[in-house]
Amino acid sequence: MSVKIKVNGTVHDIDGDPSMPLLYALRDNIGLRGAKFGCGLGQCGACTVHVDGRAVFSCITPIAALNGRAVTTTEGLLEDGKPNKVQQAFIDEQAAQCGYCIAGMVMRAQHLLNQNPDPSDEEILTGMQPNLCRCGTHAAILRAVKRAARA
Ligand code: FES
Ligand code: FES
Numbered sequence: 290m291s292v293k294i295k296v297n298g299t300v301h302d303i304d305g306d307p308s309m310p311l312l313y314a315l316r317d318n319i320g321l322r323g324a325k326f327g328c329g330l331g332q333c334g335a336c337t338v339h340v341d342g343r344a345v346f347s348c349i350t351p352i353a354a355l356n357g358r359a360v361t362t363t364e365g366l367l368e369d370g371k372p373n374k375v376q377q378a379f380i381d382e383q384a385a386q387c388g389y390c391i392a393g394m395v396m397r398a399q400h401l402l403n404q405n406p407d408p409s410d411e412e413i414l415t416g417m418q419p420n421l422c423r424c425g426t427h428a429a430i431l432r433a434v435k436r437a438a439r440a
Contacts, residue, residue, distance in 0.1 A: 290304075290305070290306075290307055291303065291304050292305075292307060292352045292353060292355065292356055293356060293357065294311070294314065294352060294355045294356070294358070294360055295358070295359045295360060296315065296319060296321065296360045296361075296365070297321075297360070297361060297362060297365030298359075298365070301314075301318070301319055303318050303319075303352055304318075305318070305352070307351060307352060307353030308351045308352075308353065309351065309352050310329075310347060310348050310350060310351060310352075311340075311345075311347040311348075311350040311352055311355060311360065312324055312326060312336045312347035312348045312350075314352050315338070315347060315360075315362060321362050321364050323362050323363035323364050323392040324336045324337065324338050324347055324362055324363070324392055324393065324396075325389055325390070325392060325393065326348060327348075327389070327390070327393075327421075328348070329348045329349075330348070330349070331346040331348065331349040332421075333390070333393075333420070333421045334346065334390065334393045334394070334397060334419050334420030335389060335390050335392075335393045335420075336348040336393060337392075337393035337394075337396040337397050337419075337420060338360055338361060338363075338396055339361040339362075339396060339399070339400060340355065340358055340359070340360055341358050341359055342359075342361075342400075342403065343400065344396055344397050344400035344419075346419075361396075362392075362396070363376070363392040363395050363396055366395065366396075366399060373399075374437050374440040375398050375399045375402065375433075375434075375437040376395055377437075377440070378433045378434070378436040378437035378440060379394070379395055379398075379430070379433040379437075381433070381436060382429050382430075382432045382433040382436055383429065384426055384429040384430045384432070384433040385424075385426065386422075386424035386425075386426050387424050389423075389424075390420065390421065390422045390423070390424075393420050394417070394420050394422070394430055397416070397417055397419065397420045398416075398417065398430075398433070398434045398437060400416075401413065401417065401434065402434070402437060402438055404416075406438065407438060408434075408438060410431075413431055413434050413435065413438075417430065417431065417434065
């Protein structure tokens with residue numbers, strides 16, 4: 290079966306089992322490697338992307354649920370090939386250690402700031418909570434979100 294999904298503005302025909310997770314389609318079929326496989330269970334956020342503007346765990350989102358819906362990945366946030374303000378804030382704060390969680394963190398932060406452009410510290414903490422960093426760089430990540438909000 291083939292499922293059409295629109296990713297970063299381009300429509301792709303994905304041939305495969307409709308229950309295939311969006312994360313596999315992004316990485317293996319389309320070649321976008323920003324979103325990462327962490328837990329595969331919707332518990333870590335490494336795979337976070339946007340679907341119709343909402344942050345979702347792509348590891349537990351079947352492609353069958355996406356016909357006609359718009360997916361955005363961290364690659365889709367680039368502006369003229371350069372980091373957007375959220376991505377730049379993560380770079381400026383050197384928020385990554387190993388970097389494995391960062392694409393998901395950026396997508397979570399972008400979602401948070403789209404909903405609430407001027408979040409309080411408490412709102413940033415709550416908004417970023419679904420995403421985990423096993424390197425423990427949470428303090429730098431929270432600084433990056435604050436920096437992006439000020440930018
Ligand atoms: S890999 Fe998707 S939530 Fe962990
Ligand atoms: S920087 Fe390593 S998991 Fe977050």
